[in-house]
Amino acid sequence: MTDTRLGSMVRLTGVTLSLRSEAGLVNILHGIDLSIPARQSVGLIGPSGSGKSSLMAVIAGLERPSSGTVEVAAARLNDLSEDALARFRRHHVGIVFQSFHLVPTMTAHENVAIPLELAGRRDAFAAAARELERVGLAPRLRHYPAQLSGGEQQRVALARALVIQPKLLLADEPTGNLDGETGRAVIDLMFALRARVGATLVLITHDADLAGRCDRIVRLNDGRIVADSMHDPDPEPAGERP
Numbered sequence: 716m717t718d719t720r721l722g723s724m725v726r727l728t729g730v731t732l733s734l735r736s737e738a739g740l741v742n743i744l745h746g747i748d749l750s751i752p753a754r755q756s757v758g759l760i761g762p763s764g765s766g767k768s769s770l771m772a773v774i775a776g777l778e779r780p781s782s783g784t785v786e787v788a789a790a791r792l793n794d795l796s797e798d799a800l801a802r803f804r805r806h807h808v809g810i811v812f813q814s815f816h817l818v819p820t821m822t823a824h825e826n827v828a829i830p831l832e833l834a835g836r837r838d839a840f841a842a843a844a845r846e847l848e849r850v851g852l853a854p855r856l857r858h859y860p861a862q863l864s865g866g867e868q869q870r871v872a873l874a875r876a877l878v879i880q881p882k883l884l885l886a887d888e889p890t891g892n893l894d895g896e897t898g899r900a901v902i903d904l905m906f907a908l909r910a911r912v913g914a915t916l917v918l919i920t921h922d923a924d925l926a927g928r929c930d931r932i933v934r935l936n937d938g939r940i941v942a943d944s945m946h947d948p949d950p951e952p953a954g955e956r957p
Contacts, residue, residue: 717850724883724915725751725774728946730783732769732938737883743769744938749784749930753882756909756916758926758946762936767919770935771885773915775808776800788882805834809876809884811905811912814889815868817860819873823847823867827875834879846874850904866897873901877908884914902928 732744744766751757758765772778773785776792785792788807795803804810817826824843831839847856850870860868869889876884889905890898906928909916918929926932927946934942 717940722751722753722789723750724755724788725749725859725917726784727774728784728786730780732766732773734756735782742938744773744780746939747938748916749933749940751917752818753915754913755931756906756918756929757790758929758932760811760916760921760923760926760932761941765935766938767935768887769938771887771917771919774812774883775885776804805830806879807882809879810873811869811876811880811886811889815860815872815889815892817868817871819860821844821948822857822859822873823863823871824854826860826871827878830875831877842878843874846878847871850874852945862918864897865893866901869893869901871902873905873908874903877912880912884909884916885919887919889918890920890922890925898909933946 727747727749730744730747731742733740733742736743747770759770759831761767769778770951773780773888774787776785776787776795780793790799790803791804792800818829821829824840827846831842836842843943844853844856847853852867852870852871852874855863855867860871863871884907890901893901902925916929918926918928930946932946935939
């Protein structure tokens with residue numbers, strides 16, 4: 716599945732993940748081998764508890780594998796300290812969660828500027844304003860999350876993930892808290908903006924139709940990859956391109 720012309724943005728080799736719980740050691744991922752070329756979009760599907768979110772956390776460097784190697788954007792994440800992992804994500808990885816994860820005491824403008832401020836960018840607020848304009852929220856810069864609808868909050872989260880122009884975009888059930896129409900609008904926007912920056916996309920979803928928007932579909936079950944196939948995605952709506 717590796718496109719040698721583009722190289723691998725993500726490469727997992729023999730990855731396992733075991734976590735301790737009150738019931739003892741729980742084995743979550745079992746010998747995952749996965750290579751994702753740069754710029755490819757991958758829909759990661761499977762039943763609840765199959766390990767999708769854990770796999771995303773490993774790819775993001777939020778969870779260290781129990782064994783195996785994780786390489787993202789040519790960096791071996793196993794070798795990085797927690798501080799180095801945070802810096803790596805700040806420059807290379809955008810993440811969109813189901814529950815938005817916005818800072819409630821910060822405006823939309825401040826929420827989007829956070830990763831750039833942490834990276835020491837002097838243009839953090841100017842860049843954040845441009846990204847909010849791209850997601851249709853220029854009039855809402857000074858609004859706090861509680862003053863925004865669910866769809867607007869997810870647009871802010873999407874702007875925050877993309878403002879760094881990441882090499883890798885990870886989205887974990889990004890429409891899970893949205894109604895159907897709002898969710899479709901957010902997804903159209905996400906695919907259009909992701910294409911603009913040329914990011915590799917890993918999209919976790921329970922929605923087979925949504926996964927079908929991706930170039931490739933990977934199915935997990937019981938912490939193992941059980942299917943992996945290329946897919947001819949539906950074209951993105953031309954009207955949603957920024």
